[in-house]
Amino acid sequence: MEILVCVKRVPDSAENEIEVNGEGSDIERDDLVYSVNEWDNYAVEEAIQIRDNVGGSVTVVTVGDDESEEVLRREMAMGVDKGLLLADDAFEGADGKGIAGLLKAAVEKGKYDLILSGAQADDGAAQVGGMLAAMLDYPYASLVNKIEVGDGKLTVGREIEGGDQEMNEIAMPCVLSIQTGINEPRYVGIRGIRKVASLEIPRLGAADLGVEAAAIGAKVKRLDYFVPEMGDGADMLEGSTEEIIAKLIELLKANGGLK
């Protein structure tokens, strides 16, 4: 099976405090630790496991810049066969639809049975996989937490409300967005990354993809970043740890948290 996994380089929100910069034009990007989007890691692991079971190859693709190459290499070190970087100054500022359009062009340059993405990334929009599927006119399923490979089709579980699982049969080629928890992504050490350090990663720009730079323009635009007013917010307990604990115990007693 030929599998393409779409990944994204994002600020690691588990490692960073995300803060708005002085002008509110962006988040504070100095000193941010970047990594691959958490959901994408599960998608790559799933692709590798499917390939190991049924044969074929796995390609990872991202839309980004030079720095995105490190993310591709990290995923390649997990056992991915090929990397593909879509990079061009013209891609900057693309919205979700713009990104999906670039991925569509990349998909059409290859021949893939299965396309995976993470269920969502740093902006929480959860949109690129579904848009890509619609552009390709492939069937789509989101929030997938189980995949069984059949003959020309897959049985997939979707995580729905309450932790229930919605089982579907889906024809290939198709696009799936992968939910965390579907597997346990393998650990990648420095040595693994060194091994793939010299592998060539093809780089495709607007002209290679046959995409008109003008067609990428965003219809959905982010104007600013801000931190919303806290509203009532929590009453912050201050003082020494002993004082805080004493106050907390009183509050817990008053609200039924301690007998």
Next chain:
Amino acid sequence: MTDIYAYITHKGGVADDSAMEMVAAAGTIDAGAAVTAIVTGSGADSDKVADEVAASYAKVLKFNLDALAYPNAEVVRKLLVNALPADAIVLVPHDTFGMDLSPGLSIKLDSSFVADVVAIEGMDGGALKVIRQEYSGMVSTHVTADIANGVVINIRPGAFSPDESKSAGGVVEDRSADAGDLTTRRTFLKIVEAEVGDVDITKSDVLVSVGRGIEDEDNIEIADELAEAMGAVVSCSRPIVDAKWLEKSRQVGTSGQTVKPKVYMACGISGSFQHMGGLKGAPFIVAINKNIKAPIFQVADVGIEADILDFLPELTEAINEL
């Protein structure tokens, strides 16, 4: 102004709360808008839902067909593409169905898409201005969407307060005959219900709930010890289940359990909306987190800026000495 439509999700013959919330959301786009509800389904259940939402929507378009018995987003998307005008404003709840449906719907309608909208500021020239959140709610952004060719807007459940006083007395129109071709390459098979665990967190009045801040599987016992001292039960947020440190049945959130405790101790939990969506009944929330920017501090009653790995054992000791 373009027509506004809202897709109604429902279960067991009852409309989801988002049905009323989308009326409020539509009012923030155009206060005078006559909003049309779309109800799809089969049999008596969807008839009932159509009648129910007619009280709050100016018009209800009902599609009652066997093919729509289960809301398979691939089928519903085809129906909406067949039934909606090209430049429609379409509201959809940002739940597991809406996330499945909407991105592709916007492509098929050649309209804009804005996901997980928490507030709508209104029209700004030819664009609709909304508020979204990024980085699990740590920062917010203003976003504009060009709606000249229509827009699909996914509304965060619970973000808009329904105005119960508004009554529309709308008419229900059966449009089943206009559904068109609904064949798809994805077929719904069945629902596998979540496994029941050894502990029922929904039955406990006090929950000690742990998130990423617990850092390591071995540290779960810190929460166990506090829970024991308090006579509470340990629950958790999603990353703890993904890491397989606790069973799925312990997870609080829209993709886990819905709980109604009296007291909720959120320990090292950032407080994403998916997590908070599982917390009902207005419990007394204590948030303990070393990151003062964590969104949990916006919704908690009491906050403590501390590393739970240091704070919880001290709290446990103090309670045990009472």
